[in-house]
Amino acid sequence: MAETRQWHLASRPVGEPTEENFELVTVDRPEPEANEVLVKTLYQSVDPYMRGRMRDAESYAEPWDVGEPMKASVVGEVVESNAAEYDEGDIVTGDLLWAEHAVADAGELQRVDPDHGPISTALGVLGMPGVTGYWGLNDVCDPKPGDTVFVSAAAGAVGSVVGQLAKLSGARVVGTAGSEAKIDWLTDELGFDAAINYKETDDLSSAVKEACPNGVDCYFDNVGGPITDAVWPRLNVDARVAVCGQIALYNETEVPTGPRKLTKLIETRATVEGLLVSDYQQRWGQALQRLSQFVQSGDIQYRENVVEGFENAPDAFLGLFEGENIGKQVVKVADGQHA
Numbered sequence: 575m576a577e578t579r580q581w582h583l584a585s586r587p588v589g590e591p592t593e594e595n596f597e598l599v600t601v602d603r604p605e606p607e608a609n610e611v612l613v614k615t616l617y618q619s620v621d622p623y624m625r626g627r628m629r630d631a632e633s634y635a636e637p638w639d640v641g642e643p644m645k646a647s648v649v650g651e652v653v654e655s656n657a658a659e660y661d662e663g664d665i666v667t668g669d670l671l672w673a674e675h676a677v678a679d680a681g682e683l684q685r686v687d688p689d690h691g692p693i694s695t696a697l698g699v700l701g702m703p704g705v706t707g708y709w710g711l712n713d714v715c716d717p718k719p720g721d722t723v724f725v726s727a728a729a730g731a732v733g734s735v736v737g738q739l740a741k742l743s744g745a746r747v748v749g750t751a752g753s754e755a756k757i758d759w760l761t762d763e764l765g766f767d768a769a770i771n772y773k774e775t776d777d778l779s780s781a782v783k784e785a786c787p788n789g790v791d792c793y794f795d796n797v798g799g800p801i802t803d804a805v806w807p808r809l810n811v812d813a814r815v816a817v818c819g820q821i822a823l824y825n826e827t828e829v830p831t832g833p834r835k836l837t838k839l840i841e842t843r844a845t846v847e848g849l850l851v852s853d854y855q856q857r858w859g860q861a862l863q864r865l866s867q868f869v870q871s872g873d874i875q876y877r878e879n880v881v882e883g884f885e886n887a888p889d890a891f892l893g894l895f896e897g898e899n900i901g902k903q904v905v906k907v908a909d910g911q912h913a
């Protein structure tokens with residue numbers, strides 16, 4: 575019987591995850607039943623939210639099980655089909671497994687058209703992170719021309735989309751990132767008005783104040799922690815804060831303190847709103863269509879950090895917490911006709 579490999583959750587991390595938390599397991603290749611297809615993974619996504627799934631049920635609503643394969647969005651090629659909708663060779667995307675092959679119900683998959691650009695973008699700018707940035711910015715922040723939009727983890731998958739969309743809306747855009755190469759990309763190529771390398775800045779509060787002389791009208795927060803502490807005092811009257819992610823806190827073992835000066839919210843009447851991309855299922859296609867137009871026209875640029883080899887998937891995931899990625903972090907698992 576043909577075999578395939580999967581990454582299983584070996585143990586739940588305490589603090590920073592390590593390679594010990596992952597186990598590479600060889601299993602029999604699954605066979606599709608009626609209305610199912612067998613997908614060969616070409617690209618696998620690694621995403622910060624996965625850190626939450628590694629927690630236990632007490633601290634996270636939908637944890638992964640220890641000893642079981644972990645879930646991931648993938649782009650893959652149909653290699654066997656028992657579903658009328660798909661033929662062998664079709665390129666599809668869906669939420670499958672950290673696996674070289676996985677079986678999926680036809681209804682769980684979306685078709686990816688290789689003629690529309692690199693198929694891996696279905697995991698990034700034209701996938702979940704792009705949709706998060708699109709609706710998070712437009713629905714929650716709703717930037718107006720002349721507003722100052724501040725975005726953290728600005729050179730990442732979500733942040734780079736947010737910043738460029740905010741520029742297109744006529745806002746002044748400021749971001750944070752953790753390397754000079756990222757800062758150069760933001761300011762020289764993506765059109766950010768200013769960018770702060772938070773790892774090289776002694777006084778983050780002063781840096782934010784200097785970069786945002788008119789205060790902050792929209793704060794798209796991917797990070798939390800000290801960056802939020804620095805942005806908070808700069809919020810303007812009627813500011814909108816979109817809490818998208820808190821990656822600076824995902825590996826904390828103690829409950830951290832947050833901004834305590836909530837009088838700022840009274841003074842500014844600011845709105846702080848959490849957002850979850852899965853709430854936008856009904857408007858997913860609308861965001862993808864618009865993002866696709868922006869990518870085609872060159873109004874939105876994107877980058878991918880492609881880690882080669884399925885065996886390196888845990889490294890690629892761990893790299894997110896070290897800021898190793900510029901743009902979307904993806905794992906190239908195999909070559910396909912279109913990979």
Ligand SMILES: NC(=O)c1ccc[n+]([C@@H]2O[C@H](COP(=O)([O-])OP(=O)(O)OC[C@H]3O[C@@H](n4cnc5c(N)ncnc54)[C@H](OP(=O)(O)O)[C@@H]3O)[C@@H](O)[C@H]2O)c1
Nearest residue numbers: 622727730731732751752796819820821822849850851897
């Ligand atoms: N709410 C939702 O529905 C939703 C959906 C997708 C993503 N998210 C969240 O959005 C955020 C960005 O996700 P993404 O997929 O676009 O990831 P990403 O930004 O492409 O990658 C993560 C980045 O976070 C930064 N980072 C890591 N640890 C940090 C720390 N301790 N302090 C400051 N920055 C740190 C790193 O960049 P630098 O350090 O170089 O800046 C790293 O490259 C994450 O928090 C994620 O959980 C939320």
